[in-house]
Each structure stands twice: as structure tokens, then as C-alpha cells.
């Protein structure tokens with residue numbers, strides 16, 4: 001796998017969870033800027049074993065000349081809350097892109113970890129893995145990985161920097177108070 005974000009933000013763990021995993025203004029704006037549309041979310045639902053799950057569906061605009069212009073996607077998220085509520089969250093998200101070449105061969109797993117480091121600070125880590133449902137031949141595998149890593153890197157670089165803007169925006173509100 002690859003590590004795309006590993007950074008401490010001046011944002012509480014709870015708020016970070018709300019920014020990334022609820023339909024917050026931040027998330028809606030972020031997806032809008034990535035030209036992701038037709039977002040539908042189920043609410044977080046408890047499975048009775050201490051886990052919560054939800055499913056997102058959306059359409060992604062792709063800027064890769066090899067691929068069609070759009071793909072629909074399904075993202076299943078599982079939330080494991082740290083034992084002391086509000087201190088840490090870990091979310092595992094499986095993303096299936098339905099309309100790209102070789103879509104029946106691969107999917108992506110993104111692991112998000114939000115750990116409280118102080119009352120109003122947390123560390124966000126995001127790791128990503130490309131996984132296979134059936135084994136493609138070598139050239140196809142290279143093709144899938146090259147395209148997935150570059151798309152993921154772009155997406156998470158922007159997420160990292162948009163969160164820094166969010167961090168500064170809320171910081172200045174505190175400074176004024």
C-alpha cells in the first residue's frame with residue numbers, strides 16, 4: 001500500500017471525523033471541486049458489534065484520456081471507533097469504480113485513521129491499497145496500478161491541502177475571539 005496523508009492538524013479528532021465522514025460543507029465543497037456529483041449517502045448504521053457502516057454512491061469525472069469521461073462508483077465505509085469515544089476513529093473504505101476499463105478486476109481500499117493528539121489537535125493518516133478480484137496479466141496490472149496511484153495521489157494531495165485551508169480558517173476565528 002501507499003501512505004498519502006500523515007499530518008497533524010489543529011482540528012479536534014471529532015471535528016475531523018465530521019468534516020470527512022458526514023455531509024459537511026467541507027466535504028460537499030471538496031467533492032464539488034473534484035467534479036464528483038450525484039452523491040448519495042446512507043446514514044451511519046450500527047451493526048451491533050461496535051462497528052458502523054455506510055455506503056456512498058457517486059459519479060466521478062475523470063481527466064485521463066485513456067478512460068471514459070465519467071464513472072459511477074460505490075464506496076463502502078466501515079467505522080471502528082476507538083474505545084474512548086471521540087479520541088480516535090478508523091475508517092476503512094472500499095471503492096469500486098464501475099465504468100472504467102478492467103473494473104471487474106480491481107478495487108481500492110483507503111484506510112483513514114484520525115487520532116487525537118491534544119484537545120484540539122489530531123493526526124490524520126490515509127493509506128491506500130489497490131486490490132484484485134481476479135488476477136490480471138502483467139501489463140494490465142501495471143496499467144491499473146499506474147492509473148490508480150496517480151488518480152489517488154492527486155485526490156489526497158488536494159484533500160491534505162484543503163484541510164490545511166480549513167484549519168487556518170477556523171484558527172483565525174479563534175484568534176479573533
Ligand code: YK8
Nearest residue numbers: 062067095100101102108143144147148151152155
Ligand atoms: C474516493 C482508482 C482508479 C480510478 C481511475 C481508473 C483508471 C482506470 C484504469 C484503467 C480513474 C473518491 C480512480 C483514481 C478514480 C477516483 C477514485 C477515488 C479518488 C485504464 C486500467 C474517488 C477515493 C477514490 C478511490 C479510488 C479512485 C480510483 O473517496 O484512475
